[in-house]
Amino acid sequence: MEKIIDETLQGQTLVKEENKSNSKKLYIESYGCAMNFSDSEIVASILDKQGYNTTNNLAEADLVLVNTCSIRDKAEQTVRKRLEKYNAVKKDNPSMKVGVLGCMAERLKQKFLEEEKIVDLVVGPDAYKDLPNLLDEVENGRDAINVILSKEETYGDISPVRLQSNGVSAFVSITRGCDNMCTFCVVPFTRGRERSRDPKSILDEVNDLWAKGFKEITLLGQNVDSYLWYGGGLKKDFKKATEMQKATAVNFASLLDMVARAQPGMRIRFSTSNPQDMTLDVIEIMAKHHNICNYIHLPVQSGSDRILKKMNRLHTREEYFKLIDDIRSIIPDCGISQDMITGFPSETEEDHQDTLSLMEYVRYDFGYMFAYSERPGTLGAKKFKDDIPESTKKRRLQEIIDLQQKHSRLTTEKHLGQVEEVLIEKESKKSDLQWSGRNTQNTTVVFPKENYKVGDYVLVKMNECTSATLIGEAVGYGPMQSTLS
Ligand code: SAH
Ligand code: F3S
Numbered sequence: 001m002e003k004i005i006d007e008t009l010q011g012q013t014l015v016k017e018e019n020k021s022n023s024k025k026l027y028i029e030s031y032g033c034a035m036n037f038s039d040s041e042i043v044a045s046i047l048d049k050q051g052y053n054t055t056n057n058l059a060e061a062d063l064v065l066v067n068t069c070s071i072r073d074k075a076e077q078t079v080r081k082r083l084e085k086y087n088a089v090k091k092d093n094p095s096m097k098v099g100v101l102g103c104m105a106e107r108l109k110q111k112f113l114e115e116e117k118i119v120d121l122v123v124g125p126d127a128y129k130d131l132p133n134l135l136d137e138v139e140n141g142r143d144a145i146n147v148i149l150s151k152e153e154t155y156g157d158i159s160p161v162r163l164q165s166n167g168v169s170a171f172v173s174i175t176r177g178c179d180n181m182c183t184f185c186v187v188p189f190t191r192g193r194e195r196s197r198d199p200k201s202i203l204d205e206v207n208d209l210w211a212k213g214f215k216e217i218t219l220l221g222q223n224v225d226s227y228l229w230y231g232g233g234l235k236k237d238f239k240k241a242t243e244m245q246k247a248t249a250v251n252f253a254s255l256l257d258m259v260a261r262a263q264p265g266m267r268i269r270f271s272t273s274n275p276q277d278m279t280l281d282v283i284e285i286m287a288k289h290h291n292i293c294n295y296i297h298l299p300v301q302s303g304s305d306r307i308l309k310k311m312n313r314l315h316t317r318e319e320y321f322k323l324i325d326d327i328r329s330i331i332p333d334c335g336i337s338q339d340m341i342t343g344f345p346s347e348t349e350e351d352h353q354d355t356l357s358l359m360e361y362v363r364y365d366f367g368y369m370f371a372y373s374e375r376p377g378t379l380g381a382k383k384f385k386d387d388i389p390e391s392t393k394k395r396r397l398q399e400i401i402d403l404q405q406k407h408s409r410l411t412t413e414k415h416l417g418q419v420e421e422v423l424i425e426k427e428s429k430k431s432d433l434q435w436s437g438r439n440t441q442n443t444t445v446v447f448p449k450e451n452y453k454v455g456d457y458v459l460v461k462m463n464e465c466t467s468a469t470l471i472g473e474a475v476g477y478g479p480m481q482s483t484l485s
Pocket of ligand 1: 071072184185186187221222223271272273299301339340341370371372373374375
């Protein structure tokens with residue numbers, strides 16, 4: 001999920017419109033996955049009501065918050081460097097308060113607050129509603145901490161303020177936490193058990209975004225296919241639900257159907273799908289609605305059955321191929337992307353070759369690839385020795401990156417000569433004479449502006465490409481433009 005956000009957003013301060021009645025300044029920086037960026041919008045909304053406007057000027061901030069990521073060691077190191085920077089600025093502005101939010105909160109609370117004394121406030125992902133009380137504690141000179149993980153919190157009742165938005169695309173979170181327990185992954189420990197958000201509050205948020213002029217939403221969850229609403233409570237307690245609750249439960253396919261029908265002019269994307277939970281009814285609903293984009297982020301992590309088992313990924317290589325075949329038979333032009341980990345404990349050259357051959361079979365449009373980073377507290381760290389030398393991890397990583405680049409180029413080239421619908425999101429980074437948007441498969445498309453504007457659905461003829469970007473020219477409005485009038 002983490003790469004579905006624009007790379008340029010990583011670590012940026014996010015700013016909302018100024019609320020004139022607010023007098024204090026909040027500087028909030030976010031790292032990691034899209035869920036963190038979405039959570040920062042919830043935090044900004046809660047603090048707006050406490051009198052804070054956002055700023056991108058660190059020196060003038062009354063409160064500095066960093067929304068942190070623990071997924072790999074490198075992500076944690078980045079945040080540590082930022083905390084050093086904030087503390088340096090704080091020397092000139094001693095009344096400034098510094099707080100840590102998100103996934104590093106639980107793991108490093110003691111260290112940050114007591115041993116190193118580099119923060120005033122530590123708040124876990126389920127405790128943001130407690131921020132007003134915690135800030136009072138800080139005002140009274142006490143350290144403030146709440147890292148309690150909740151069984152119910154989904155923030156369904158909070159209307160997020162959109163931070164540094166292009167006014168076109170927005171994230172809408174639908175589940176929190178994860179129950180999958182992949183052995184390499186820290187998320188179930190930092191974000192807690194999986195729970196789903198009330199579909200009514202999701203629909204309300206989508207309708208509100210449409211009314212504000214947004215044209216694309218991404219439904220977010222660590223594992224969206226596992227979405228299940230039956231009146232509240234944890235996914236794992238569904239078996240205890242009443243007959244009535246079971247009969248009226250809403251799964252991911254029906255949620256997608258509801259959202260797509262509610263706003264036919266809104267493009268709908270979702271992330272992330274776990275192969276073990278993705279069902280054919282989801283793919284069929286995607287095929288049924290033009291406004292659900294033909295793109296699935298389907299992390300596989302490894303092509304070796306032996307490694308998949310050790311990772312506690314509950315599917316085999318063959319089952320994954322079957323899923324890919326089913327997707328392609330129902331939606332032939334579907335874009336598919338992967339996440340892959342190299343150098344998982346005990347990974348042999350043969351396992352690595354299995355990963356490369358799986359990639360050859362699928363030919364992904366995009367991919368996000370990582371060297372295994374042992375995370376304290378995970379099952380992987382407890383059960384397996386991190387025994388693959390760094391140099392081997394790096395070499396294998398480079399091999400899969402090279403192969404992915406080759407495939408990305410080939411899949412991008414396949415669009416050449418085609419006319420495809422593109423939603424205009426913003427000006428191209430390279431030229432102020434060009435628009436930038438994406439086709440349904442999530443590939444970036446740039447083309448001359450002419451008289452089109454941000455938020456238009458335009459048909460673009462694809463003339464040239466680099467490995468990741470299509471370059472074209474507009475030939476008229478797309479079918480979805482008619483939903484806008
Ligand atoms: N279900 C989530 C996964 C979050 S983590 C999602 O929605 O994407 C995102 C990716 O980070 C994972 O798919 C995995 O490829 C990678 N990752 C997670 N833990 C890792 C670790 N310990 N070392 C290296 N990469 C890891
Ligand atoms: Fe992590 Fe696996 Fe869940 S990668 S977020 S435990 S699906």
